[in-house]
Amino acid sequence: MQKGYIDLHCHPALKPFGKSFRREVPGQNTTDISKTHSVWHQTVMSRLKRMTNRIFTLTKFTQTDFSSVYESGSRAIIVSLYPLEKPFVDNAIGKGFFSRLLTNLAMGVSQKRIKHVQRLTDYFPDLQAEYEYYKQLDNQWIHYKGAQLKYQLITNFNQIKQSQANTISVLFSVEGGHALGTGIKNGDTNDKTDTILKRVDWLKKLPHKQLFITMAHHFYNELCGHAKSLGGMPKIITDQSEGMNSGFTKMGxxxxxxxxxxxxxxxxLIDIKHMSIASRKRFYTILSAINSINNENIPIVVSHGAANGLHSFDNPIPSFRERAKFFMQKDINFYDDELIMIAKSQGLFGIQLDERRVTNKKGLRKSKHWFNKAKRKQRKAFLVWRQIEHIADVLDSEGLRCWNIQAIGSDFDGIVDPINEYWTANDINELKNQLLPHAAHYLQGKTFNNPENDLSAEEIIDKAFTQNAMLFLEKNF
Incomplete structure (x- = not known):
């Protein structure tokens, strides 16, 4: 089994870029990996930080700092450019010290970064600044544990194939259409469509291709409606209601x-994560029309998500009842009909390594084992396997190749509650090892509708963690 993985969705810069605002010149990256504003800086994950995550779901450690990504053996990652949304920092508590303290506690980005976001009148310069942050150390060597390492911002697929063990291949995506400059109420009532479309053209002409964009995110962005997504403290202090469950606007x-x-x-490409049902329905209609006119089959992408175990929008009943009762059956997650559409489009489904998405409270209780770490690792890995397995069963029941769309979209260093025991990129290989017996058990006596789906456990796990994403990139990058 291959070492490493390809991550469809992660935020290595969220914490260090945020902490760079404590410097004299904000937005500066550095090759000094001891500095917290370096994308290579690795936070030691202490027992206290693990306990803080278990109790409060606060992730106070780095997960995809590039040092950890290197140690995981990862060949490539798709980093998500994400301007932090103002409602997180301008919320029910206000804009003062206590509000900034709570937000920083949840995100670890520095209070000066939060002050900066509170003053924003346009998200687009923030998007550009994060992009520049990554560009600063492109192909720049750093020293880590006696090794010379670097990352390379990729401009063509051959660079990934030819990359050396000491080089991380970095590709880009954008999370949230608000990054184009929508979603901030600043009193301007003029039509912004022309300005926003020019910014889309800027994105499309960058030398480092943006592979996909997540059109919706946590709050209304004037482009399309979003699904309910927040829980815990963010749910208490923020209001997602505006635009939630609505569809596409004309500008969108x-x-x-x-x-x-x-x-x-x-x-x-369009990443359908975070879209409301109404937005997803409209997207599928428009995509079908574009495919028909141009005789194409444009891939559908979920960069970081989970199945909800329900059949369809219009028939939300579980198709595999015993398994679906452990899923989070909300529309932030995806229906079986959507999995089929993704497969038919030759798209990709990144499974999110977030306990709040891949299972529900019943599944979480069942996954715990307080006194035996080995059993706990096995049970926590099963939360991921249950998603891989469900996608396979849905697709095979349609006679489709069932192992081709599963991938990993960790959402590491985003606002996530990681699956306990699999906290960071360093834990990915252990997760793969723990998934193998689950895959082998599933295959015992299994008969597939499509004979091409009869693969070994090792082949299934390799496809989910590396091969499917590599093939997708070869076709679409």
Whole structure:
């Protein structure tokens, strides 16, 4: 079994970029990995920090700092450019010290970063600044535990194939259409469509291709409606209600069509994570029309998500009842019909390594084992296997190849509650090892509708962690 993985969705810069705002010149990366504003800086995950996560679901350690990514043996990661949304920092508590303290406690980005976001009137310069942060150390050597390492911002697929063991291949995506400059109420009532479309064109012409964009995120962005997504403290202090469960706006449809167009630069695919049901329905309708007109089959992407175990929007009943009762059956997660559409489009489904998404409270209780770490690791890995298995059963029941869309979209260093025991990139190989017996047990006596689905446990895990993403990148990058 291969070492490492390809991550479809992670935020290595969220914490260090945020902490760079404590410096004289904000937004500076550094090759000095001892500094917290370096994307290579690795936070030691103490027992106290693990306990803080278990009790309060606060992730106070780095997960995909590039040092950890290197140690995992990862060949490539797709980093998500994400301007932090103002409602997180301008919330029910206000904008003062206590609000900043709580937000920083949850995100670990520094209070000066939070002050900066509170003053934003446009998200787009923030997007550009994070992109520049990554560019600063492109192909720059750093020293780590006696090794010379670097990361490379990828411009073509061959660079990934030819990359050396001491080089991390970095690709880009964008999380949230608000990054284009929408979603902030600043009193301007003029139509922003032309400005936003010019910014889409800027994205499409960058030398480092943006592979996909997550159109929706946690709050209304004037482009499309979002699904309910927040829990815990963020749910208490923020309000997601505006625009939630609505569909695409006129401006949003124009932006989506421009992203998918091959003119004015490369195509940027649409990541359907965070979209409301109404937005997803409209997206599928428009995508079908574009495919029909152009005789194409544009891939559908879920960069970081989970199955909800329900059949469809219009028939939300479980198709595999015994398994589905352990899933989070909310529309932030995805229906079986959508898994089938993703497979038919030759798309990709990144399984999110977040306990709040891959299972429900019943599943979490069942996954615990307080006194035996080995059993706890096995049970926690089963939360991921249950997702891989469900996708396979849904697709095989349709006679489709059932192991081709599963991938990993960890959402590490985002606002996540990682699956306990699999906290960071360093734990990925252990997760793979723990998944093997689950896959082998599933295959015992298993008969597939499509004979091509009869693979070994090792082949299944390799496909989910590396091969499916590599094939997708070869076709679409």
């Amino acid at each position: 449809e124009a932006v989506m069509r421009r992203l998918l167009d091959k003119d004015e630069g490369h195509r940027i």
